[in-house]
Amino acid sequence: MTTEALGKIYHDGDVIVRQGEMGDCMFVIQEGVAEVLQRKEDKEYCLALLSEGDCFGEMALFEKEVRSATVRARGEVRVLTVDKKTFLRRVHEDPSLAFSVLQKMSHRIRDLNAALNKALGRRSSLR
């Protein structure tokens, strides 16, 4: 991965955002893979793998809540930060800019629904 490229490079295992912390920006992956992890009691679950073009941390742009999951580099990953202020100013001028983010959030809901259905199916077949 070239160090001259845009964004910031994180190395394997580096935490990019941490569950429970406040955030005021979102991130767009430029190169590489990152994993989304959630901690329940003392266990860590991998919710998704993100790759080039995926964004994360976008919930912080819309709500004043703490980060809902941890995102960690899996191998080297190059990430670009988008500030809340810059994003909201641009969306105010041009609401269509939010389209790609909405599209990604909608994909995520679809994936979560599929995962939920799969889990429910597994539970009912166990009964």
Next chain:
Amino acid sequence: MRGRMMASGAEGNPRGPKLEDGSQVAVIGGGPAGSFFSYFLLTMAQRIGVDVQVDIYEPRDFSRPGPGSCNMCGGVISESLVQALAVEGIKLPPTVVQRGLDSYFLHMDVGSVRIETPLQEKRIGAIHRGAGPRGLQETRWGSFDGYLLDLAIAKGARRWPQRVEEITWTDGRPHVKPQGGTSQPCDLLVAAVGVNSAALKLFTGLNLGYQPPQTTKTYICEFFLGQEVVNRYLGSAMHVFLLNIPRLEFAALIPKGEYATFCLLGQEIDKPLVQSLLDSPELKRCLPPNWHVPDDFCHCSPKISIHSAVHPLADRVVFVGDCGTSRLYKDGIGAAYKTAKAAAKTALFAGVSAEDFRQHFWPTCRKLRADNRIGELVFAITRQIQKRTFARRGLWRMVSKEQQLQGGQRRMSTVLWDTFTGSAPYREVFLRALHPSFLSRFFWEILRGSLPLHKTGAQARLP
């Protein structure tokens, strides 16, 4: 059979012309404005299921090095544009971005100081508009303009490598005649020819009320240094020169892959002015000690827009990018993105009449124009500081102290960062500079710097 789809929404002029399935759009110029327009029009048309044909006329071959395939500029992609494109899903790959920048050096006669972004992340892109300077042996990075044009083509635009040499009006529609071709009618004509083209005359003859932007001459040159020297001496920082030289607004040295672009902006930049800058100790300080100006190097004197065009819209015609409305001295590509996207949205969702453009496209231009007026004021103040040693020393002291402090308010650094990188609207820069804490701190540093004991300022270390 496919139904005839119309793209207009309820908000458009109900009797005005609309884009519908089969509509022809002619885009003259495949620089950033023309490519952004085509890309967004086609992306949004596909989303709502309207099938329009977009033809881009662009004679430059962006895959060849040299001035003939270059749209002459400093090649800085602003922080705000880098972020907006990332959100749009438009990636700027390392095959096009030669260097990400995360800081800049401010050079003045009283000293130099490095200003860093709080995030310490490379969010400014340094690119070449064409495939590279004249004399380039091996092209390792692609052209920025070529990359954007390819994105538009991938969305379905057709590219014609001819210059448009005539525009006529028949049966209420514009007709476009490319060199060596026949005249073609279109439903919408998008002018994206920049300000360095004789094509501007084609529009003034059409009685649309359009008057091209006022321009001034600038100067750009490219120095080959080799990647190692660029890394070692310039690194990931842009170098801005604020010198007391008449007619010079500012100069910047921008590190690319193996080259550094030297760019001079001001009023009618001429040869003696260029020479005085090339000989300046401030420039020599950031380059290797044995470096001297080469005998031959790629250089150009493009025009830059200093006042926007008059009437950049008409029935079935819209002017995007530099030939319509741009940003004063900074982030011209960012302004091209904004005006091109506003025009594409208007054409698709409202209509293509002058009234539609006035209602939905013009507010974007008006906002840029209003901000440019504040920009003129910002540059007038910068010019006054540039002329006065005590003010330059005060500024240098204030920034140096801010950069040494971890955390804390970096008021002057932020104001300068946004002014020279074009990252924020001039209005925001101006309001921040009016803050009482900013002004009192600045006056205090001017006062301290004028005392005999404090006059000598140590040079900040270069990388």
